[in-house]
Amino acid sequence: MHLFVYTTLNDHARHLLLTQLPPHITTTFRQDLEENEQAATFGLADVLLGNPPVEWFTDVPPTALRFWQIDSAGIDRYKQVQTPAQVANVGDFFAWPCAETMVAGILGWYRHIPELAVLQAQQNWVGAPIRERLGLLRGKRVVVLGSGAIGQAVAKQLTGFDCAVQFLARTDPQAQLHTKEELLAALPETDVVVNCLPGSAENFFSAELVQAMPPNSLYASVGRGNTTDEPALLAALQAGSLAGAILDVTNQEPLPLDNPLWQLPNVLLTQHSGGGQPGEDEGKVEILLRNLLRFEQGEPLENQVNLSRGY
Numbered sequence: 001m002h003l004f005v006y007t008t009l010n011d012h013a014r015h016l017l018l019t020q021l022p023p024h025i026t027t028t029f030r031q032d033l034e035e036n037e038q039a040a041t042f043g044l045a046d047v048l049l050g051n052p053p054v055e056w057f058t059d060v061p062p063t064a065l066r067f068w069q070i071d072s073a074g075i076d077r078y079k080q081v082q083t084p085a086q087v088a089n090v091g092d093f094f095a096w097p098c099a100e101t102m103v104a105g106i107l108g109w110y111r112h113i114p115e116l117a118v119l120q121a122q123q124n125w126v127g128a129p130i131r132e133r134l135g136l137l138r139g140k141r142v143v144v145l146g147s148g149a150i151g152q153a154v155a156k157q158l159t160g161f162d163c164a165v166q167f168l169a170r171t172d173p174q175a176q177l178h179t180k181e182e183l184l185a186a187l188p189e190t191d192v193v194v195n196c197l198p199g200s201a202e203n204f205f206s207a208e209l210v211q212a213m214p215p216n217s218l219y220a221s222v223g224r225g226n227t228t229d230e231p232a233l234l235a236a237l238q239a240g241s242l243a244g245a246i247l248d249v250t251n252q253e254p255l256p257l258d259n260p261l262w263q264l265p266n267v268l269l270t271q272h273s274g275g276g277q278p279g280e281d282e283g284k285v286e287i288l289l290r291n292l293l294r295f296e297q298g299e300p301l302e303n304q305v306n307l308s309r310g311y
Helices: 011-020 035-042 095-110 113-121 149-161 180-189 207-212 230-239 280-296
Strands: 002-005 026-029 047-049 067-069 086-088 141-145 164-168 192-195 218-221 244-247 267-269
Touching: 011 026, 011 280, 047 280, 067 280, 095 113, 095 149, 095 192, 095 218, 095 244, 095 267, 141 149, 141 180, 149 164, 164 180, 180 207, 207 230, 230 244
Parallel strands: 002 026, 002 047, 047 067, 067 086, 141 164, 141 192, 192 218, 218 244, 244 267
Antiparallel strands: none
């Protein structure tokens, strides 16, 4: 059986993988191949780790592929991929760090941490005038879009700030909001919106929803960039009808240099770093190894997904 590792792994994670794999599995790392060899080698794989380009599945179909471990939570780009292989993602592996990034960004916005960091770099002591403008996260009314692992982690972390949290989730009976109409009615009384939606909810947070937010409210997004009407969000930020935004994801990544989001002082861009954590590569390897054992023993995979459904 041949394993093709598309994911770029650090040396320690590579060693972990090679020492823990069963002896009947051979391994090829994409990062060891010339660029013109990579797709062809992928086409021979029985087992795959990582997120290769979508077009590889049509250019060099991996007809022998039996198990595919995607190394992200999001699988939206592969919705049209046809494969008989069993497929799994990493589930909630990135949930807690993504939530910490959102909460840190929101808290930092209220406490003016980005501004203070710039002043420190400039060796510019301002002091009292900034103190007068600081806000509190404590007690804020928060709507979390999506009640999955990231959304639940956001809510759990916000409990320490006595925030009143509501979830929007179409099918979760525990959520307080289930439709766009209910969300639209709730937004005028909301201080912070945290978007944790998957890419299948394209343009869900529309111009109508952006405009329903109070002018002193914040918008934070850690799901997928395509779930937000970015031009409408940008217009609201520029006009001052929305106080600020914390964006881990954007419609285009990397964000083009001419995008106005770079220059807006009321925007914090965390550059899709939200899932970062110690031992990230090793964690992906451990997930693969557990699922590979399950696959070979005929047991259900952890976090098995259906590509056509997007989850």
